[in-house]
Amino acid sequence: MRSDRQSAVASLLFDYLKSPSLRHLRDPHSVHVLATKIVSAVDRAGSVWAKWEGQRDEIAKAAAPCWIPIEDLRAFLNDLPGPSLTKTDVEQRLRAIWDEPYTTYPNDFLREGCQALYHSENAQGTAMPAIIGALQEHIEREDDRLRREQEESYRRWKEEERVKLEQRFLSGADCGWTRIDESEALYSRRNGRTFRVLQGKDKRWTLFRIKEIGDKGELLGLYQGRRDATKALKAIAYANGQQG
Known part of the structure; x- marks a missing residue:
């Protein structure tokens, strides 16, 4: 009996071999693209997160830092191909994503702004992928603003400490x-x-x-x-x- 990983790889290979162009089949770029798809398919098929097929995981990773309401995210993900997801499925998948290397939990300082932007766009009927993109841009801008504010605050603190030290010496x-x-x-x-x-x-x-x-x-x-x-x-x- 074939495993899920074997089936996933076989499906990709059959699709690739349907190309009538021998030049395309031998093209290095096309081969690298196929290799990337195979690795992704194997990773998904062998994952303990069996419900997270195809675009579901991509959407979840993109949405992870964005403070999107869990129930709204779950409803959108359940419209994509795959088994039905519960609220716990979504919560725990997000938690696992946050715990991955080079990933952090959502910035609590940005929660209010993200949620306000989400509800505004959702009320206008903006599609979930577009909302996620807008939230990512918002987070990038806010992260940059917070970084600049922190740097300026640190510079002010350093100058205040320098003045205090100078006054102490002069006294x-x-x-x-x-x-x-x-x-x-x-x-x-x-x-x-x-x-x-x-x-x-x-x-x-x-x-x-x-x-x-x-x-x-x-x-x-x-x-x-x-x-x-x-x-x-x-x-x-x-x-x-x-x-x-």
Whole structure:
């Protein structure tokens, strides 16, 4: 008895061999297209998701991030060839798709906008595949907008933190490295002592102890990286427990 996979492959081969053109049968592009169809057919036939034949799985994967009401999606899928799908069939297939590599769950921040767009298009009689396409475009735009907003929010936060650190330094309090008035050098205060570090053209960092910003300062060391300079600073700043 033939398996479902054998039947699926045989059907594709018979269809391919119906071509009256020997040139077409030997065409590399046509062979690759046939190979792709065979692999897809075998995957479907051997899948544990037996009800998800043909376009059903393609539609489900396209609809997965779009917040389409389950019952509406189920009704559309049941109009396609294949056994009747229950609500649980659809819910669990979507869940399995979301758990696949390189796939994520729908963005909850986009739920309201997606559902509003869906109901608007559905009320106008737009076909489900077209609605899914419109939702995918909407999600791409919104993802891009959210990304830009997050980047701008992060930039604002970084600038606010820089200003706070600069003000802390200028007030005389201990603080980590900060630029003062967009200076090339970085300044820090530890244990009441003030330090400056500056990267040279050779990419190495020179550490100084200073009394005020305009000082030439006392050279403390030359370091390959800023992290090395910071590590040395921790030891120097608390040497002998002295201040000033």
